[in-house]
C-alpha cells in the first residue's frame with residue numbers, strides 16, 4: 001500500500017472480500033479434479049467477456065513456481081490457502097493490484113478489493129459493481145432466505161468479509177491493546193495479528209474484521225467496522241501523545257536505534273525487520289525521523305519478505321542467505337533515501 | 347497448512363494475545379476446540395468453532411443413537427455425509443443447506459444470530475433453489491453422457507442447462 005488515503009498514519013489498508021459459488025457445481029472440497037478444471041475454464045472465459053475485465057491479467061496459480069505463489073501471497077493478491085491448495089486454480093488481477101479474483105479457493109470465487117488507508121465505502125462501491133458484472137455472466141448459488149451460499153456456514157448470507165489493517169505500536173507499548181480487543185469481541189468483531197514467516201508476530205499490525213455475515217446488509221456490516229476504527233485511531237493517537245509527553249527522549253532513542261540497526265545490519269531476520277520497521281514507522285508519523293516517508297516504510301514491509309528478496313536476487317535463497325540479502329537491501333534503500341533527503345535540504 | 351497437533355488441515359488460526367507477545371496457532375477444528383476449552387480466558391477464536399458448536403447443539407438435542415443416524419445422512423446431490431461435514435466444517439454443495447437444514451439452521455443462528463439474509467440479491471439469473479439443484483444434477487448427467495459418448499443426450503442436457511440459466515424453465 002502506498003501510504004496514502006484517509007488516516008494512513010494508522011490505517012494501512014481497507015479490504016472487502018466476497019465469497020461466491022456457482023449454482024451448477026459442488027463446492028470446491030467436493031469437486032473432482034475435472035470439475036475444478038471446468039470451473040476454472042468457465043469462470044476465466046466468462047470473466048474475460050466482461051468489458052471492464054479485458055485489462056486484468058490471469059495467472060494459473062497451480063502452474064506457478066513456489067516462489068511466485070509466495071510472491072503473490074506477500075502482495076496479498078492471493079490467500080495463503082490459495083497458494084498452497086491443489087488442483088486447477090487461478091487469479092485475475094487488475095493493473096494497480098487493487099482488485100483480485102481468486103478462482104477455486106475455498107469457494108469458487110473470492111473477489112477482493114483493497115484500498116490504501118481507511119476507505120471501506122469506495123472499496124464497497126467498486127466490489128459491488130464488479131460483483132454485479134460477474135453475476136451478469138455467471139449464475140451464483142443463492143438461497144431465497146439464506147442469501148449467497150458458501151462452503152463454510154460462517155460466510156453464508158452476504159459472503160462478505162470487511163477488514164482494516166491497523167498499525168498500533170503505541171497501544172502495544174502502553175499495554176492497552178488487549179483492552180481494545182476485548183471490547184471489539186463484545187460487538188462481534190474479530191481481531192487478528194499479522195504474521196510473517198512461521199508464526200512470529202509482525203510489527204504491531206492488527207486486522208479487524210466482521211464475524212457475522214448473515215442478517216445484516218453489506219452497508220450495515222461496513223458501518224460496523226468503519227464505525228469502531230475512528231475510536232481505535234483516537235486511542236492510538238492518545239497513547240502516542242502520552243509516550244511523547246512522558247518520555248520523549250526514551251522514545252526518540254528507541255526509534256533512532258531501530259533506524260540505526262536497519263541502516264547498518266549485515267544480516268537480519270524477517271521478524272526483527274518487521275519489529276524495527278514498526279518503530280521507525282511510528283517515528284516518521286511523530287516527526288522524529290524526517291528523511292523517510294510512510295510510503296517508504298510500507299514498501300520496505302512488502303519488499304523485505306522472503307519471496308520478494310528471492311525474486312530481486314534472481315535465485316533461491318535459504319534463511320541465512322535471505323537474512324544477508326534483506327540486510328543488503330535495507331542498507332542500500334535507506335542510504336539512498338537518506339542521501340536524497342540530505343541533497344534536497346542542501 | 348496442516349494442524350500443529352495432528353495431520354488434518356488447519357482451519358482455525360488462533361491469535362493468542364495473553365502471553366508476553368502474541369503468537370499464532372494453526373489447528374484443525376477438533377484440536378482448536380480442545381485448545382479453547384483448556385484455555386477459556388486466553389483463547390481468541392477467529393471464527394466460532396463449528397465442530398464445537400455442532401457438538402454442543404447435538405448433545406443437547408439428540409441421543410447417541412439419533413446422533414449416529416444423523417451422521418449417516420447423505421446429500422443426494424454431492425454425496426457428502428453429515429458426519430463428514432461435522433468433521434471438516436465445510437459443506438459439499440449448495441443443496442446441503444436444504445437437506446441438512448434442520449441441523450444447520452440452529453448452527454447458523456449460533457454463528458450469526460439470524461437466519462434471514464438482509465443484503466443484496468443477484469439481479470440476473472435469479473433461480474429458485476430447486477433450479478440450482480437441478481443444474482448440479484444436469485452437469486452430472488452431462489459428464490456421464492460425455493463419458494458414454496452419447497452426444498445426442500449431452501446436447502439435450504446442454505439445452506436444458508441453458509434454459510434454466512436463462513430463466514426460462
Ligand SMILES: [Zn+2]
Nearest residue numbers: 349352374377
Ligand atoms: Zn488437529
Ligand SMILES: [Zn+2]
Nearest residue numbers: 421424438439
Ligand atoms: Zn450436497
